[in-house]
Amino acid sequence: MSQQPFSRPGAIDLSALKRTAPSAPPAGAGGPGAGAPGAPAGAGPAAVGGSSYAVEVTEESFQAVLESSMTAPVLLVFYSRTRMPESGRLADDLALLSAEFEGRFLAGLVDIDAAPGIAQAMQIPSIPLVVAVLDGRPAPLLQDALPLEELRTALTQVVQQLTAQGMTGRHQPRQGGPAAVEGDDAEYVDPRYAPAQDALAEGDVDRAVAEYQKLLAANPADAEAAAGLAMAKVLQRALGADPQAARAAADASPDDVEAQTLVADLELYDGQVEQAFTRLVELIRRTSGKERDAAREHLLGLFAAVGNDDARVLKGRQALASALF
Template sequence: MSEFPQQNDQHRTNPGSHEQAVPASVRGAVDLGAMHSPEADTSGAAAPSAGTNHGASYRVSITVQDFQKYAEQSTTVPVVVALHAPQSPESETFVETLAELVDSYRGKLLLGTVDASKEQQIAQVFQAQSVPTVVAMVGGQAVPLVNSTVPADQMRQLLDELLTLAAENGVTGTAEPTAQAAPKQLPPLHQEALDKLEAGDLHGAEASYNKALAENPGDKDAKLALAQVHLLQRVSEMDANAVRQTAADDPQDIRAALDVADLDVSGGHVEDAFRRLLQLVRTTTGEEKDTVRERLVELFDVVGSEDPRVTTARGQLMRALF
């Protein structure tokens, strides 16, 4: 913290269809290219809010001249005001972290950054004594958040609470993106894998992601991508109509159920897939139960752990198991 210087089933397929997946987007459910950005929306998976553009920025710079405009905008969408100063590197770094967090809400919040070394009048309005200081505006009213750096997970919790407060006061709008963030460069092996996916080489992409994991076992992006590639491989070999017919004829056919769940996730019908497998977890035992559970957990990885449908299904799986 620094003192101020004085100056974010069947009816789904056409006859004869094999429901083939395309490499970079499994029929709208999996976006391997986008998952490398913070809080990436895996298409069929819901993001923290209703935005549709990957890499969109919801950040503006606020000065005394336009302060009133954003105060008025806070009657429709909460405006998070972050005061920083170039003379305080920690405040600058914290603002960048905060910007990523705000962007992940896809317009449910707007971030306004204020250079407190230049805009001292705004600092006085919020009675800020140091940087960083973060204050929200909701309905034109100030809501103090923090006056020092805090961990990102703690800041996200505060932003969640801010949205709850805003909703209670009828402030539930969505801001338009202020800019598109420049795409981040992928690690070489990840880019190699995506290039192979675009060329339709699923096995090559699998090999590249496996190599990335061998070099860095903690590479979560590579682990997620590998689960998505495995889904692509399974789906691309299926006759969708035949699989769905088999599952319809025998709901207890484990292999058919797993295949239909794959098709559903690849087609964006995530809840249908989870519902089918959760029912099987409840009605099977022994090795069959383990097989279904393992596939369900793998599909959780495909959809994304931040997706609320995954959170709900994960809780249901725990109750089904215990």
């Protein structure tokens, strides 16, 4: 492979992929894209490796995989089982762990022998290599074939950092994996969330908070539980407040973090999402130290409650960045 230095995060040159699709590999070759017979033309990449959150990336599906990073991170692992068997093991381990993280990232397996154009477009210097793609922007993540436990620890740290930043998006299970459901329009329902959802349906917000906290204690990387807990806490605070008294206190003390965050909760509860975000962004502009940190953490919690892929959250993140820097 070319030994060019890895390109800085940014746009990927896809010009190398704009060519006639290569012919299908011989029967039994097991190359990428060799899915089940009769797969519809143009269908998205199917799940591989026993995981609903791992796909073999071909030069034809590469763009679609990159676009899915707008929902949640994509981890591209570049490997060659013939040139470097340990890189193939890394690909297998990443596919295995993608199931454990339940959609918090999508593992994209790139066989550089079968899809050399992708390696060329990404300017991959060597293998093994794991590249993280978030919102279409790539950045190198790992360049070693870590043992499974070390890889699990590293990915847990990455996911926890993203969750702390309010990035709680999650991929849906891919068709063909164990967590996939029948029918293109079927909705995957995870029974683990049923107790919390039942509590909310019954109006028992305190119990819902406790149930979501149990889920996060068991798996801190569970983005679904993190988002559910954030929303349940907003409900808990809003339902326990006197709206008139809360607004009067906020008007009287514009820089009081506790007063302003409570009103932001009430605004979010009333559907005034952008107003709630703006209130806290302006509070962050006016404060410093511990007060600013508290306001920022509260705003990140509101982002998580609304959903990382919501356009209002994306706009709010831009405003937050401007207020901080």
